[in-house]
Amino acid sequence: xxxxxxxxxxxxxxxxxxxxxxxxxxxxxxxxxxxxxxxxxxxxxxxxxxxxxxxxxxxxxxxxxxxxxxxxxxxxxxxxxxxxxxxxxxxxxxxxxxxxxxxxxxxxxxxxxxxxxxxxxxxxxxxxxxxxxxxxxxxxxxxxxxxxxxxxxxxxxxxxxxxxxxxxxxxxxxxxxxxxxxxxxxxxxxxxxxxxxxxxxxxxxxxxxxxxxxxxxxxxxxxxxxxxxxxxxxxxxxxxxxxxxxxxxxxxxxxxxxxxxxxxxxxxxxxxxxxxxxxxxxxxxxxxxxxxxxxxxxxxxxxxxxxxxxxxxxxxxxxxxxxxxxxxxxxxxxxxxxxxxxxxxxxxxxxxxxxx
Numbered sequence: 001x002x003x004x005x006x007x008x009x010x011x012x013x014x015x016x017x018x019x020x021x022x023x024x025x026x027x028x029x030x031x032x033x034x035x036x037x038x039x040x041x042x043x044x045x046x047x048x049x050x051x052x053x054x055x056x057x058x059x060x061x062x063x064x065x066x067x068x069x070x071x072x073x074x075x076x077x078x079x080x081x082x083x084x085x086x087x088x089x090x091x092x093x094x095x096x097x098x099x100x101x102x103x104x105x106x107x108x109x110x111x112x113x114x115x116x117x118x119x120x121x122x123x124x125x126x127x128x129x130x131x132x133x134x135x136x137x138x139x140x141x142x143x144x145x146x147x148x149x150x151x152x153x154x155x156x157x158x159x160x161x162x163x164x165x166x167x168x169x170x171x172x173x174x175x176x177x178x179x180x181x182x183x184x185x186x187x188x189x190x191x192x193x194x195x196x197x198x199x200x201x202x203x204x205x206x207x208x209x210x211x212x213x214x215x216x217x218x219x220x221x222x223x224x225x226x227x228x229x230x231x232x233x234x235x236x237x238x239x240x241x242x243x244x245x246x247x248x249x250x251x252x253x254x255x256x257x258x259x260x261x262x263x264x265x266x267x268x269x270x271x272x273x274x275x276x277x278x279x280x281x282x283x284x285x286x287x288x289x290x291x292x293x294x295x296x297x298x299x300x301x302x303x304x305x306x307x308x309x310x311x312x313x314x315x316x317x318x319x320x321x322x323x324x325x326x327x328x329x330x331x332x333x334x335x336x337x338x339x340x341x342x343x344x345x346x347x348x349x350x351x352x353x354x355x356x
Contacts, residue, residue, distance in 0.1 A: 019046035020223045021070070021191055026083035026093075028062075028069050028247075035296040039065040041247040042083075044326075049190065050217065052224040054234030054255065056270070057244035060292050063227045065247075067193045069093075070225075071110055072100035087191065106136040108191040109184040113199055115176035119168040125152070126164030129183045136187050151182035155212060174205035178212065185216060193225045198233065210237050231274060235259055243267050246293055246303035253332020263334040263343050265308045268351045286354065302337065313342055 028040040040062040047053045055063045068074055070085055072092060085092040087108060092100065112118035119128060129151055130144030139147065145164065152160035155178040168176055177197060184192055194213065198206040210233065217224055226238055234241050234255060241258045243251040243266065251264040262268055269288035290307040293299055301320040305311045311319040314337040318324075326335040336343070 018048050020049045020088055021047040021225075022084070022086045023066075023070070024084040024086075026066065026069065026085060027081070028065050028074065029080040030078060031080070032296070037295045038298065039247050039295055040069065043244075043247070043249055045242055045249065045252065047191070047223045047225060049223050050221045051240065052217065052226055052238040054226045054228060054238035054241045055244060056228060056231060056234060056241065058229070058288075058292050060246075060295065061244040062247040063244055064195055066244075067110070067195065067225060067227060070193065071104055071108060072097070102136075105132045105189070106187045107189055108193070109187075109189045111177075111180050111184045111192065111194040111197045113196040115180040116168060116173075118180060119176065121168055124165050124167055125171065125179050129164075129179070129186055132183060133186045147186060148182070151186050152179070154185075154216070155179070155182045156208070157182075174201055174208065177201065177205075177209055181209070181212065181216070185220070185222075188220055189222065191223045191225070193227070195227045196229070197226070198228075198230075206233075213237070231259065231270060243270070246298060247295060248303065248335065249326055249333075250304065250335045251332065252326065252334075257332045261347065262351070263329060263332070263347075264336050265310050265338075266304050268347070269307075272351065272354045302335075310338060310342075310346060313346075314338060 023046070024044045026040055026043045027038070030037040030039060043062070043066060045053065055066070057063055065074075069081055070087075070092065072095070074081065081093055083093060087103065092103075119125070126145055126148040129148040130141070133139055133147045134141070134144045149160045149164050152164060157163050157175060157178055163171075168179070171179060181197075197213070198209050201209065213224065214237065216222065226234065228234060238255050241253065241255050242249050243258070243264065245266050251258055251262065251267050258267065259271070262271060266288070269286070272286040273288060275285060288307060289309075293303055293306065299306050299320070301318065301322050302308070302311075302324055305319040308319065318337045322337070324335040324337050326333050329340055334343075338346070
């Protein structure tokens, strides 16, 4: 007898045996004076070794909360986490803090959004990189220093044997980000979570950082989760993409499928709000109207329905009464009440001309 996968599991890959990270039905909730914040709601996805999953969405969509849950960095006294997070088959939800500490930095690591605040101003770059290495390998101070110099060389820091003794304020923004990458990769982790790794960097440095991540991934076979607002970054870096809205996945598939033939109105809105350098110059940008919903008082039905231009096309008003499941369709998965024929017609007639 075979067990049929739930829609969310099928959309996430059905629990692929090749996945290094497998997340199933993940929910993260915070209790506040105003009510319960449903930051992540029934989320499922997989990440395979040597691949990059890009997670995109507006601020407050649940991207960073999801990945902090993977790392076990939420305060357990104030956070309710349910579902399953398996890293190489090991369950992380409910795992003892000591077990998670053994994994963080060694098997999984994170590149934080702002290296200036993530790095300690009181310790040298070399000491901070070496501390992680010593903790997980038992290396001596000299071995840790040599490893720090090796990693700084690998991420392209000039004169690494000298700069290893510098403090974070002596590094430029791009160099600090490279140092953060060196720290996250010092123990050759199999999963790296990059939270907006190119924020506030100029375009040239941004391209260098992304190329560095791709090169190191090819060298080490690392699985990467890339959190970003920039669809252009995802297009050039990731193989798969997951679009999040109000704590839920609304679209998931390969980068080519989702960006070339998007199927969800929210994804249409994200793409229409971006300038197209190869398209007609007279096509105006169309930002997603309205604002993201409160995660305490979510709209009934589809959480995107108050901002959706196409909800009236759904017969019976299902957009306001029933939450759509994430279902495989047209090569990838979407959570929308519009029929496949309706999506195709809308995309061809209204969306594709905007995208060029």
